[in-house]
Amino acid sequence: MSLLLEPPQGKPVFALAFEPTLADIDENGHVNNVVYLEWAQRLAIAHWRALAPADALATWAWIALRHEIDYRRALLPKETGYGRTWVSDTAEGPRFDRFIRIDSEDGAMCAQVRTTWVLIEQATGRPKRVPPWMVEMFA
Numbered sequence: 001m002s003l004l005l006e007p008p009q010g011k012p013v014f015a016l017a018f019e020p021t022l023a024d025i026d027e028n029g030h031v032n033n034v035v036y037l038e039w040a041q042r043l044a045i046a047h048w049r050a051l052a053p054a055d056a057l058a059t060w061a062w063i064a065l066r067h068e069i070d071y072r073r074a075l076l077p078k079e080t081g082y083g084r085t086w087v088s089d090t091a092e093g094p095r096f097d098r099f100i101r102i103d104s105e106d107g108a109m110c111a112q113v114r115t116t117w118v119l120i121e122q123a124t125g126r127p128k129r130v131p132p133w134m135v136e137m138f139a
Helices: 033-051 054-059 132-138
Strands: 014-018 060-071 081-092 095-103 109-121
Touching (some): 033 095
Antiparallel strands (some): 081 095
């Protein structure tokens, strides 16, 4: 990715704030790169749980297939990270792309992530095509 990710105009966005802990700070004095990926996962899961009905939460789960992440600015101790996420307008079979951007308090982009998630049926652990109602739920 080279362009800064921004949600399309009118696209619903889910947001969370992240407060780094001492364990999140690496030997370089800033939030470790792996922490951004953990935050991206937490953001994606919280978004799903905030929207999905209880029967869907009991039936379906998402597993990460691929993460592509760009780091732009170090987030320092005591700074808050502001994460935003949105999903693509279409699914490809069991795959759904998600976009995440984590900014600092001053609005500068710290990290951005494009992830591909696969929908699985919890009872079988097998991938299943993303149903249209799920695509609409995120839209």
